[in-house]
Amino acid sequence: xxxxxxxxxxxxxQIVEAAVEIIAEKGIKEATLDAVAKKAGLSKGGLxxxxxxxxxxxxxxxxxxxxxxxxxxxxxxxxxxxPYEQLASFTWLYDRNDPDYFRGYRMFFEIMTxxxxxxxxxxxxxxxxxGWVELLKASIEKGVERGDFEVENPxxxxxxxxxxxxxxxxxxxxDPENHSDEWARETVRNLIKFIVSKK
Amino acid sequence: xxxxxxxxxxxxxQIVEAAVEIIAEKGIKEATLDAVAKKAGLSKGGLxxxxxxxxxxxxxxxxxxxxxxxxxxxxxxxxxxxPYEQLASFTWLYDRNDPDYFRGYRMFFEIMTxxxxxxxxxxxxxxxxxGWVELLKASIEKGVERGDFEVENPxxxxxxxxxxxxxxxxxxxxDPENHSDEWARETVRNLIKFIVSKK
DNA sequence: CGGTTTTTAAACTAATTGGTCGGTTTTTTG
DNA sequence: CAAAAAACCGACCAATTAGTTTAAAAACCG
Numbered sequence: 001x002x003x004x005x006x007x008x009x010x011x012x013x014q015i016v017e018a019a020v021e022i023i024a025e026k027g028i029k030e031a032t033l034d035a036v037a038k039k040a041g042l043s044k045g046g047l048x049x050x051x052x053x054x055x056x057x058x059x060x061x062x063x064x065x066x067x068x069x070x071x072x073x074x075x076x077x078x079x080x081x082x083p084y085e086q087l088a089s090f091t092w093l094y095d096r097n098d099p100d101y102f103r104g105y106r107m108f109f110e111i112m113t114x115x116x117x118x119x120x121x122x123x124x125x126x127x128x129x130x131g132w133v134e135l136l137k138a139s140i141e142k143g144v145e146r147g148d149f150e151v152e153n154p155x156x157x158x159x160x161x162x163x164x165x166x167x168x169x170x171x172x173x174x175d176p177e178n179h180s181d182e183w184a185r186e187t188v189r190n191l192i193k194f195i196v197s198k199k
Numbered sequence: 200x201x202x203x204x205x206x207x208x209x210x211x212x213q214i215v216e217a218a219v220e221i222i223a224e225k226g227i228k229e230a231t232l233d234a235v236a237k238k239a240g241l242s243k244g245g246l247x248x249x250x251x252x253x254x255x256x257x258x259x260x261x262x263x264x265x266x267x268x269x270x271x272x273x274x275x276x277x278x279x280x281x282p283y284e285q286l287a288s289f290t291w292l293y294d295r296n297d298p299d300y301f302r303g304y305r306m307f308f309e310i311m312t313x314x315x316x317x318x319x320x321x322x323x324x325x326x327x328x329x330g331w332v333e334l335l336k337a338s339i340e341k342g343v344e345r346g347d348f349e350v351e352n353p354x355x356x357x358x359x360x361x362x363x364x365x366x367x368x369x370x371x372x373x374d375p376e377n378h379s380d381e382w383a384r385e386t387v388r389n390l391i392k393f394i395v396s397k398k
Numbered sequence: 399c400g401g402t403t404t405t406t407a408a409a410c411t412a413a414t415t416g417g418t419c420g421g422t423t424t425t426t427t428g
Numbered sequence: 429c430a431a432a433a434a435a436c437c438g439a440c441c442a443a444t445t446a447g448t449t450t451a452a453a454a455a456c457c458g
Contacts, residue, residue, distance in 0.1 A: 011435090027316065029228040032415060044417085046436045054416065109312040115373050116308040117226065126374050133377075159370070159377065160386050167366020171358070174314050175325050178332075178358065187359050194393045231445060242407045243447085253446065 012060075015040045015050055019061035024103040028058055028110050062121075065107050066128050069100065074135060083143030087136060087192045090165055094172055094184035105173045132165075133158045140196060149196040157195050164191050211259075214239045214249055218260035223302035227257055227309050261320075264306050265327050268299070273334060282342030286335060286391045289364055293371055293383035304372045331364075332357045339395060348395040356394050363390050 018040035022031045033054060037047040051057040077089045095101065115121040136158035143149035151157045165188060172184040217239035221230045232253060236246040250256035276288045294300065314320040335357035342348035350356045364387060371383040 027228075027312070029226075033417085034415080042435095043437045045419095045438065048417070049435060052417090106315050109308075109315040112369065112373060113226070113308040113312040116305050122373060126376060129370065129374050129377070156382070159382070160390075163366040163370045163378075163386070164363060164390075165366070166369050167362040167364070170311065170365050170369070171328065171362045174311060174321060175328050177325060178328070179362075183355070183358070187362070191359075191363075191390065191393075194390075232447080233445080241405095244408075244449095245406050247447070248405065251447090 011040075011042075011050060013064075015042075015047060015057070016060050016064045019057055020065050020103060020107060023058070023061060023110060024106040027106075028114065031058075033057070062107070062111055062124065065104075066111075066124070069104060070128070070131055072100075073132070077135060077139070083139045083146065083148055084192070084196065086139040086142075087161060087196070088189050091185045091188060093165065093169055094181050094188075096176075096181065105169075129162065132162050136161050143196055150198040151196055160195055161192055164188060210239075210241075210249055212263075214241075214246060214256070215259050215263045218256055219264050219302060219306060222257070222260060222309060223305040226305075227313065230257075232256070261306070261310055261323060264303075265310075265323070268303060269327070269330055271299075272331070276334060276338070282338045282345065282347055283391070283395065285338040285341070286360060286395070287388050290384045290387060292364065292368055293380050293387075295375075295380065304368070328361065331361050335360050342395060349397040350395055359394055360391055363387060 015036065019031065019036050022035050022039055025031075026035070033044050033047055036057065037044045040047065047057070051060065072092075073090055076092055077086050080086045080089050092098065093104075098104075111121065111125065115125040133155070137154045140149060140151055140154040140157055144151055144154065168179075168184050168188055172179045172181070214235065218230065218235050221234050221238055224230075225234070232243050232246055235256065236243045239246065246256070250259065271291075272289055275291055276285050279285045279288050291297065292303075297303075310320065310324065314324040332354070336353045339348060339350055339353040339356055343350055343353065367378075367383050367386055371378045371380070
């Protein structure tokens with residue numbers, strides 16, 4: 001009796017998508033339930049039916065967003081064979097024409113800011129970072145096995161590369177005037193090469 | 200008649216300081232005028248007398264904060280002679296016991312998030328980045344002159360080092376579980392060494 | 399001191415918004 | 429088909445808060 005799985009499997013992604021959109025537009029605090037409901041094509045009452053509180057809604061949006069970006073990264077990497085090119089494959093993040101460009105960075109900054117003061121979100125961020133580090137580590141280990149790389153501690157190297165991606169991303173997004181796509185991509189590629197290269 | 204300069208020169212820094220404190224605590228959106236007024240030791244009416252709108256108050260807090268951190272960085276660097284040590288001197292940012300530790304990072308994330316959607320704040324961020332890049336560039340040029348470094352384009356190198364500082368800082372602050380002070384400092388030092396070293 | 403101006407406090411206003419609630423429509427199920 | 433459950437709606441409530449107003453207090457000056 002009861003739950004209509006078919007409609008839920010449509011409504012929930014629909015609402016989450018709308019929430020991501022509104023958050024990117026206005027920020028988390030200013031993202032109102034009315035706005036999300038409207039964007040998702042239902043009423044506030046309807047929205048509340050699926051996500052009883054704003055907190056639930058935001059959490060779903062954050063996690064859904066993270067999962068999607070992570071999947072994209074993984075897929076792109078998995079289509080590449082060369083370990084160095086795998087490590088450099090995340091430069092798709094530095095593309096101002098990507099459909100996720102604005103939404104993605106806005107979400108990311110919002111989440112970081114919340115995480116800077118909220119333990120629960122810090123955990124979510126921690127898991128996100130861990131995911132990327134694992135991905136990078138696997139490529140480094142592959143390169144070491146092949147004899148292409150020389151890396152003492154793949155985990156440390158992966159953390160460093162991941163942090164570089166983030167630092168370059170912040171500058172590239174927030175100060176486009178001085179940080180071109182080229183700059184972002186070349187900077188990351190050079191630093192990765194240094195980190196994994198034979199001494 | 201008229202403006203009492205003496206009291207203004209006390210009140211304004213007092214209010215700005217209180218605003219930074221409250222923003223770090225609650226975030227910009229949740230920083231209420233009442234809370235700032237209370238922390239600064241006057242009433243909301245008094246606060247409004249000095250800063251007619253919340254926007255004015257926040258802007259003063261942001262600029263005041265940026266100026267203070269920048270001054271600290273400059274002063275520490277200027278007490279060092281060796282160009283490489285100058286470049287590495289900003290690792291004081293990776294100190295969890297620093298009195299500005301929590302406030303500083305919180306402010307920084309808040310500002311970045313606003314800048315990600317607001318042209319005016321993007322300009323402020325741009326100037327901030329420029330300031331650091333200039334500082335770093337000067338040290339690089341000094342090293343090149345001395346014959347310690349080999350750098351084709353000091354400006355580019357400075358931008359890269361600056362971005363690395365930021366990426367490492369984000370990870371170090373948001374995911375302390377996996378990113379120790381040691382890690383942050385050593386990572387930055389190694390990467391700087393690579394960037395300026397003779398090939 | 400007396401009067402004038404500046405500064406402060408606190409009550410108030412208007413707008414926003416998360417969440418509630420009573421009810422209606424739609425779907426499922428026995 | 430009927431009854432029960434789920435999905436959905438939108439008016440309403442209560443809390444919050446930026447900014448205004450008003451009146452008292454403090455500072456200043458001749």
